[in-house]
Amino acid sequence: MNLLNPVLTIIGYVLVGIGAFCQVVAGIGMNRFPNFFVRLHAATICTIGGSFVPIIGCSLIALSIEELGVTRFFLAGAGFVTAVFLLILAPVGSHLLAKAAYFSKAAVLHPKAVDLLEEDVERGEIRE
Amino acid sequence: MSDLYSLTPYVVLAVSALASTIAVYLAVTEKDLIKAVLYSAIQSTFYALIFYLLVVPDIVLVYIPVAVGLLPAILIIAVKKTEKYEDVGGVPRSTSIIVLLSVTVFTLIAGYLLVVSHAITFDVFPSPDARLLAKWFLATTLWWNRLFSSMSPEAVTAIVWDYRGLDTYFETSVMYLAIIGALAIARYLDIPRKEYREDVMGMSIIGKMSAKIIVPMIIIVAISIALHGHLTPGGGFQGGVTGAVTVSLLIFIFSVYFATRFFKINIAILLRIIGLAGIILSATIVAIIGFLIGQPAYIFQNQPKIIAQIGLPYEIGGNLISGTLLLFNTSEFLAVFMGFAILFLLLSIPEENVLEVIKGEVE
Numbered sequence: 001m002n003l004l005n006p007v008l009t010i011i012g013y014v015l016v017g018i019g020a021f022c023q024v025v026a027g028i029g030m031n032r033f034p035n036f037f038v039r040l041h042a043a044t045i046c047t048i049g050g051s052f053v054p055i056i057g058c059s060l061i062a063l064s065i066e067e068l069g070v071t072r073f074f075l076a077g078a079g080f081v082t083a084v085f086l087l088i089l090a091p092v093g094s095h096l097l098a099k100a101a102y103f104s105k106a107a108v109l110h111p112k113a114v115d116l117l118e119e120d121v122e123r124g125e126i127r128e
Numbered sequence: 129m130s131d132l133y134s135l136t137p138y139v140v141l142a143v144s145a146l147a148s149t150i151a152v153y154l155a156v157t158e159k160d161l162i163k164a165v166l167y168s169a170i171q172s173t174f175y176a177l178i179f180y181l182l183v184v185p186d187i188v189l190v191y192i193p194v195a196v197g198l199l200p201a202i203l204i205i206a207v208k209k210t211e212k213y214e215d216v217g218g219v220p221r222s223t224s225i226i227v228l229l230s231v232t233v234f235t236l237i238a239g240y241l242l243v244v245s246h247a248i249t250f251d252v253f254p255s256p257d258a259r260l261l262a263k264w265f266l267a268t269t270l271w272w273n274r275l276f277s278s279m280s281p282e283a284v285t286a287i288v289w290d291y292r293g294l295d296t297y298f299e300t301s302v303m304y305l306a307i308i309g310a311l312a313i314a315r316y317l318d319i320p321r322k323e324y325r326e327d328v329m330g331m332s333i334i335g336k337m338s339a340k341i342i343v344p345m346i347i348i349v350a351i352s353i354a355l356h357g358h359l360t361p362g363g364g365f366q367g368g369v370t371g372a373v374t375v376s377l378l379i380f381i382f383s384v385y386f387a388t389r390f391f392k393i394n395i396a397i398l399l400r401i402i403g404l405a406g407i408i409l410s411a412t413i414v415a416i417i418g419f420l421i422g423q424p425a426y427i428f429q430n431q432p433k434i435i436a437q438i439g440l441p442y443e444i445g446g447n448l449i450s451g452t453l454l455l456f457n458t459s460e461f462l463a464v465f466m467g468f469a470i471l472f473l474l475l476s477i478p479e480e481n482v483l484e485v486i487k488g489e490v491e
Contacts, residue, residue, distance in 0.1 A: 099331070
């Protein structure tokens with residue numbers, strides 16, 4: 001376990017760094033993307049890359065600190081459970097948001113390259 | 129210099145009291161109702177500052193979201209749905225002068241009393257002794273001497289349900305009275321009986337599948353928050369609210385007709401009554417035991433005290449249960465969970481059914 005601790009610490013810090021980078025990227029994207037659906041993509045980068053990854057990193061760092069005693073397992077366990085919740089719920093949330101915004105036509109789809117969903121709806125394959 | 133420093137809170141207090149008075153005056157005289165709501169929000173902000181200076185941070189924490197955020201939001205929605213301007217031609221000049229004068233006089237009298245009380249006791253703001261007392265309480269919630277302790281490492285639960293249990297009882301009864309009020313308003317309403325159809329109702333299959341995965345996990349987390357309330361941050365109320373999220377998830381993602389398969393209003397009311405009875409039983413169980421064996425005891429007593437030498441065991445087989453705290457948390461979890469479930473189910477009754485019932489009552 002002693003040998004493993006520096007490895008865990010380094011991996012944890014790398015994950016936290018990736019998280020910080022993703023947060024910055026998501027912030028830039030939020031400001032510069034043209035419409036709602038692309039901005040939703042930036043929001044998902046923020047939740048998965050900016051929250052899920054650093055929480056895993058924090059749990060690994062907590063596991064590597066032996067001064068915490070048994071408490072470090074509680075901390076790491078709570079962190080992993082939170083991360084799993086985020087991993088399941090964040091994509092579902094953005095999916096439901098995108099679906100609701102698309103079918104209620106609340107968001108303007110202005111710079112549009114391709115819209116496969118619209119073609120499917122026109123062909124009658126997908127019900128609103 | 130130190131005198132000036134000690135005067136600072138009083139100066140800020142006086143300035144914010146004056147500013148809130150002006151905001152009240154503007155709110156009363158303003159004809160544009162949206163602006164009036166904003167003025168009242170400004171007044172609430174200054175009141176929050178005053179509360180903070182009077183060292184009641186817990187009230188500030190509740191006051192800012194409710195009075196500055198929630199209440200103006202509801203008022204603005206109400207104003208938007210009705211009319212934006214007062215059509216009575218505004219408040220007469222004499223009335224506004226009377227309002228301004230009375231508010232100013234009230235503020236001056238309150239400030240005068242504050243200064244007088246400070247001059248008598250020098251103790252309006254909590255003295256350093258209070259901090260010492262708080263430190264002592266925090267250090268002794270889990271202690272070798274049971275007579276001065278509640279045997280729980282979680283100080284918040286110990287203080288909320290042991291040291292000031294009666295206070296908390298009345299606080300929670302506010303919420304239960306609110307639920308009773310909601311039930312009384314909706315006494316003739318019922319969720320219409322309709323078969324749940326998977327292919328028509330609810331959101332997409334991705335949402336449904338993930339809800340099926342996540343709902344049992346949320347319930348398990350809620351139960352663990354409630355049952356560990358005397359060990360880790362959390363408790364019955366927090367666990368109950370977390371559990372109630374599942375009901376709203378079922379309603380929003382599937383349908384209310386799907387949610388009624390698991391949560392029926394009448395069964396929820398029954399479980400809530402069981403929870404409330406559990407709270408009352410946990411509050412009086414030591415007193416009942418004391419009455420039966422002929423010893424003095426108090427309500428809301430947990431561990432033995434010097435003049436009431438009986439109490440509940442604080443551990444069972446080496447596991448810390450902190451006497452009545454575990455009972456309190458369990459019953460509060462049940463009552464809050466089911467109370468919020470009732471509220472969510474009542475709120476999700478379709479509007480047509482409500483209108484039908486109201487029409488029937490009027491005729």
